[in-house]
Amino acid sequence: MIAGGAAYVYNVNGGVPTQLPQINPVLxxxxxxxxxxxxxxxxxxxxxxxxxxxxxxxxxVFKSVDYAQVDWLLDSHLIFSAGKYIxxxxxxxxxxxxxxxxxxxxxxxxAAIGTRNSGAGDGFMFRGVAVQSPRYSVQYTAYFSxxxxxxxxxxxRTAGGDTSIYFTQPxxxxxxxxxxxxxxxxxxxxxxxxxxxxxxxxxxxxxxxxFSYNGRxxxxxxxxxxxxxxxxQFARRIQTVARMQQFFPLHGGxxxxxTVDNHRVDFGLNYYxxxxxxxxxxxxxxxxxxxxxxxxxxxxxxxxxFPLWPGRHK
Amino acid sequence: xxxxxxSAVLVLWSMFFAVAVINCQQQNPAKPQTVSPPVKxxxxxxxxxxxxxxxxxxxxxxxxxxxGTVIMHMRTRARLSQEDQxxxxxxxxx
Numbered sequence: 001m002i003a004g005g006a007a008y009v010y011n012v013n014g015g016v017p018t019q020l021p022q023i024n025p026v027l028x029x030x031x032x033x034x035x036x037x038x039x040x041x042x043x044x045x046x047x048x049x050x051x052x053x054x055x056x057x058x059x060x061v062f063k064s065v066d067y068a069q070v071d072w073l074l075d076s077h078l079i080f081s082a083g084k085y086i087x088x089x090x091x092x093x094x095x096x097x098x099x100x101x102x103x104x105x106x107x108x109x110x111a112a113i114g115t116r117n118s119g120a121g122d123g124f125m126f127r128g129v130a131v132q133s134p135r136y137s138v139q140y141t142a143y144f145s146x147x148x149x150x151x152x153x154x155x156x157r158t159a160g161g162d163t164s165i166y167f168t169q170p171x172x173x174x175x176x177x178x179x180x181x182x183x184x185x186x187x188x189x190x191x192x193x194x195x196x197x198x199x200x201x202x203x204x205x206x207x208x209x210x211f212s213y214n215g216r217x218x219x220x221x222x223x224x225x226x227x228x229x230x231x232x233q234f235a236r237r238i239q240t241v242a243r244m245q246q247f248f249p250l251h252g253g254x255x256x257x258x259t260v261d262n263h264r265v266d267f268g269l270n271y272y273x274x275x276x277x278x279x280x281x282x283x284x285x286x287x288x289x290x291x292x293x294x295x296x297x298x299x300x301x302x303x304x305x306f307p308l309w310p311g312r313h314k
Numbered sequence: 315x316x317x318x319x320x321s322a323v324l325v326l327w328s329m330f331f332a333v334a335v336i337n338c339q340q341q342n343p344a345k346p347q348t349v350s351p352p353v354k355x356x357x358x359x360x361x362x363x364x365x366x367x368x369x370x371x372x373x374x375x376x377x378x379x380x381x382g383t384v385i386m387h388m389r390t391r392a393r394l395s396q397e398d399q400x401x402x403x404x405x406x407x408x
Contacts, residue, residue, distance in 0.1 A: 026387075028386075036383075036390065038387060094391075129394065173368065275371055275373055305376065
């Protein structure tokens, strides 16, 4: 089957407009009940005006294989994956990156921590649920990635893991990720995160703190849907989002991280036309010693899900 | 000035969060809290709400032909157990 998302986003960052159309198909092919081949490819357009603020739009479409892996569902508590996989560091890279999932289209500043060089690793990974009880469950992931400079398979030599505990009743998840970067300078990176979706309120609260050699920072994001408010039916499809984040570089920053202190706030307003089609908009303000800037985003996202082959006629 | 602006936004953000929580609690004062039964009796719906909603909104409908594959994919992403996978399959494609 083919799943995935598509989006068109019009972004204005510090007065410079950019058009960002993209499509991210995910191919899923099961082999029996224990093996799954999965792969996501991204086609992302980047179009800016010739003189940044004037002239015709020019740009190109970038193609990349985000991941291509085979999963072996070995046991009730153990899944083995091999190939190119998304690095499971923090809550953002593996879970919130798809355009149809993320509440705000811009990634957090700290998303570059623990995801060098391409956001993916080449190697193997063990994952699953270690403990499951009525009150909580404990999930784990451990991986090793080899260095690769092959086109579309770029990855760094890294090893790491992630574990989280999910409390069933309050729907609260707390987790921690660790990664050791094993090429050039050996670097330890750590992330801690929390995710909470209360049962009685359509609120989604997520936060993550990241620490690395090149800097440390955090982000907090809350999203609230109007579906329980006493407002007209059409207004119940509205979702408001707020995110604040701070980043402080260490050792000069770098490696896709800012080199000066950075603070940013974003407010978003999304509208769910259907569960798979959404209009998105946001306003953000970035504060740094290199200059403050307004960041606007307007666009739409679409999630698709359909069989790869036509159905059989009975 | 920059520090003041950021503090003001932080306060606004906190107010937004507090208002959202309080407002919804007022809207549903009598709504009973769902108590999770033991894992053995956990329904597919509960597994769906406890795991899938952590990241994304649920799809309104999934073709029965691809439900098994979707759940297999979700098992690897959400690190579900085999028992949860089977209950979820029964819930989404009874």
